[in-house]
Amino acid sequence: MPELPEVEVVRLGLEPVVTGAVVRAVEVLDERSLRRHEGSSEQFAGLLEGARLEAPRRRGKFLWVPIEGRDEALVGHLGMSGQLLFREPGAAAPRHLRVRLTLEGPNGRYDVVFVDQRVFGSLAVDVLRPAPDAPDDPAERVPGQVVHIARDPLDARFDDEAFVAALRRRRSPVKAALLDQSLVSGIGNIYADEALWRARVHFARQADGLSARTVRGLLGHVRDVFAQALVEGGTSFDAQYVNVNGQAGYFAHSLNAYGREGQPCPRCGTPLRRVPFANRSSHFCPRCQRLR
DNA sequence: CAAGCCTCCTGCTTGC
DNA sequence: TGCAAGCAGGAGGCTT
Missing domain, CATH: 1.10.8.50 (Helicase, Ruva Protein; domain 3)
Known part of the structure; x- marks a missing residue:
């Protein structure tokens, strides 16, 4: 059951590999995993294809990857059973595979797959908005669906x-x-x-x-x-x-x-x-x- | 507005 | 042996 430490372990694992990579392909195998995305799965894929990703961020149990040069981010929540896993391109699909992203980084292509047995988790592309307690700091912006989430106790700005x-x-x-x-x-x-x-x-x-x-x-x-x-x-x-x-x-x-x-x-x-x-x-x- | 209940979902475990 | 109920729970929507 992913809580803050588990989500942070995932963020730390994604960071060195995802930062600076470009999304080359998006495959949505189960639309329910886009529950928190406002558009269609085709639109979700269109927003991501060609996007260059920045360093992953986290607040509480929410994880997001800002898109370079845009006011948007790929947002993920693992829910009860969500997993983000690195896979070799062409590797056999794991059970409960919901979304597959093919990324291209300095060391070639690889997949990041979203696997989620219970489908309480989600991926979405969301607009970055000012944090209520730091409205003038662009570095503190959070996805729209995270605005109401309080800072976590490991956040330097937690009061x-x-x-x-x-x-x-x-x-x-x-x-x-x-x-x-x-x-x-x-x-x-x-x-x-x-x-x-x-x-x-x-x-x-x-x-x-x-x-x-x-x-x-x-x-x-x-x-x-x-x-x-x-x-x-x-x-x-x-x-x-x-x-x-x-x-x-x-x-x-x-x-x-x-x-x-x-x-x-x-x-x-x-x-x-x-x-x-x-x-x-x-x-x-x-x-x-x-x-x- | 705050507090608490219900629903989403799958697979494993338990009980008859 | 088979089937159904119970259990796991993050988050948001709904009711009170």
Whole structure:
């Protein structure tokens, strides 16, 4: 389940190879993967063919590649199961292949393919617009579909105190606030549970009942778990998440709470619990993380 | 306007 | 053995 660390691993993998490359061919095998593209698949292909790509960028779980000399970018979201993979041209199509881009760089031609089992991910060509908090900086522009997404905690311009204040105004469980991408981006179900476990905060505690100190600590734990996961190549549970070369990450071995229902809490030994929350699951230690 | 629920989607696992 | 229900969840649209 790609969250910020997994998307960043993909961005890092694309960067040296995609930057400066020219799109030579576009093949859309499943139109559903263009759900977030406003035009037809033919128009999508037409916008990309001949385009020279700049260095890939990321905000939260959104990834985009600006097109040189134009106010547009190729935007990608991996959803639940999306993958961007390098392939040799002419290689056999992998299962669930949705879109194929043939690029030409200094070292010849290669394919970047978008593979997505559950089709929650998407590719699109979108117009770059000013970021709401940096309207005069062209380098800070983001695709239209990303304008409402908050900066992520690894963004140098992320405003810690504004985040702490905004979260403490929420009348909802703290985990719902962490998952709200318009408040802070990049956090999904896995890293929300991990950061809450590290901070010893119960997922259902009301956000407006937390002290500023607790929220600052929680933010620090989000950053810590992101940084560690990034070093370990991300979290690969099943075959759903891999880097651009098809390799899994190792962070699943370092998870303390997520997916560990019934196993002892690494801190106190109490069996971890899993309970339904907002159409998904929350994993927590009933001793370390109490409601009150 | 904010909060919470529903839907999109496929494949694997579980239960009868 | 077979079939259906359950489960996984990011994000946006909808309702309250």
